[in-house]
Amino acid sequence: MPRIAPPDVDRAAAARAAVAARRARAAVKQSIHDRSRTALEVATTAWDDPTAAAEATLRVRELLTSIPSLGPTRVAKAMEQLGIAESKRVGGLGVRQRRRLLEWFEQRENRGHPASPSRLVVLAGPTAVGKGTVSTFIRENYPDVHLSVSATTRAPRPGEVDGVNYFFVSDDEFDRLIETGQMLETATVHNAFRYGTARAPIDVALAEGKSVLLEIDLQGARSVRAAMPEAVLVFLLPPTWEELVRRLIGRGTEDSIEQQRRLETAKVELAAQDEFDHRVVNREVGQAAREVVELMAIPHTPSSSRSSRL
Numbered sequence: 001m002p003r004i005a006p007p008d009v010d011r012a013a014a015a016r017a018a019v020a021a022r023r024a025r026a027a028v029k030q031s032i033h034d035r036s037r038t039a040l041e042v043a044t045t046a047w048d049d050p051t052a053a054a055e056a057t058l059r060v061r062e063l064l065t066s067i068p069s070l071g072p073t074r075v076a077k078a079m080e081q082l083g084i085a086e087s088k089r090v091g092g093l094g095v096r097q098r099r100r101l102l103e104w105f106e107q108r109e110n111r112g113h114p115a116s117p118s119r120l121v122v123l124a125g126p127t128a129v130g131k132g133t134v135s136t137f138i139r140e141n142y143p144d145v146h147l148s149v150s151a152t153t154r155a156p157r158p159g160e161v162d163g164v165n166y167f168f169v170s171d172d173e174f175d176r177l178i179e180t181g182q183m184l185e186t187a188t189v190h191n192a193f194r195y196g197t198a199r200a201p202i203d204v205a206l207a208e209g210k211s212v213l214l215e216i217d218l219q220g221a222r223s224v225r226a227a228m229p230e231a232v233l234v235f236l237l238p239p240t241w242e243e244l245v246r247r248l249i250g251r252g253t254e255d256s257i258e259q260q261r262r263l264e265t266a267k268v269e270l271a272a273q274d275e276f277d278h279r280v281v282n283r284e285v286g287q288a289a290r291e292v293v294e295l296m297a298i299p300h301t302p303s304s305s306r307s308s309r310l
């Protein structure tokens with residue numbers, strides 16, 4: 001059937017109304033993003049308040065992608081799990097879909113406050129982003145966190161202590177650790193040395209109710225996710241790509257060919273960030289460390305303030 005075009009004046013008014021509606025939806029998304037409202041609050045407003053047009057006309061996919069730390073891959077997975085079509089708007093969800101979405105929000109909420117306070121958190125991220133600095137800060141300031149000590153076949157650098165920074169082992173010893181089934185994950189990093197996480201100390205710490213932090217590479221993070229799906233994966237990001245380049249070149253530990261190779265690897269690693277549960281930007285080490293610790297169910301009192309109370 002031929003469509004009848006509205007008169008010009010109506011068209012202008014309709015265009016203005018559409019722009020206003022888009023702006024209102026953008027403001028709702030922003031409020032979730034900057035955490036002034038939760039996605040759950042927005043959804044229940046859409047369902048309970050008949051005047052809440054911006055909330056009701058927001059697509060479910062947009063509602064979920066506005067949640068900080070939730071990447072498009074996890075959103076797509078959640079939508080599939082919930083049986084909600086791409087084009088569905090929050091206000092247009094059926095009763096069963098609403099119930100499933102509410103349950104999904106509840107589960108997410110409980111993941112942040114589990115009944116048992118111990119959690120296994122994996123910190124990964126691109127080369128030179130400062131994972132080591134953040135985990136050292138955590139070791140020195142948050143003694144309640146059990147930092148896993150990896151085994152490696154590389155030689156200690158000046159100042160590194162066996163048993164504190166790493167267990168420095170020979171290739172034969174590393175093979176033996178694998179053969180005797182002691183390793184949760186292992187990886188060859190930067191095509192050079194082997195690194196791995198022993199399983200037993202992690203099991204013991206978790207059984208004692210401690211939260212455990214693994215600072216490992218991307219391959220290791222994937223292996224841990226496969227072996228222990230309950231692990232929380234945190235991706236550490238640089239503030240900008242330029243800053244990552246500056247950090248890699250500035251530390252001066254690699255020659256220029258190796259720097260170039262690691263930057264290529266970093267691009268690939270950055271592309272994996274959506275596989276992670278949370279993203280933390282490493283602008284300032286103390287702040288990034290605090291954000292990582294806050295993702296672990298432990299009291300967030302740095303040791304400095306704790307000792308000042310003694």
Ligand code: 5GP
Binds near residue numbers: 132195197216217218
């Ligand atoms: P570095 O030799 O500079 O201390 O560490 C090199 C890389 O190895 C870093 O990306 C670090 O996260 C990673 N790494 C350290 N320990 C482990 C581990 O146990 N497993 C895996 N997969 N990677 C590790």
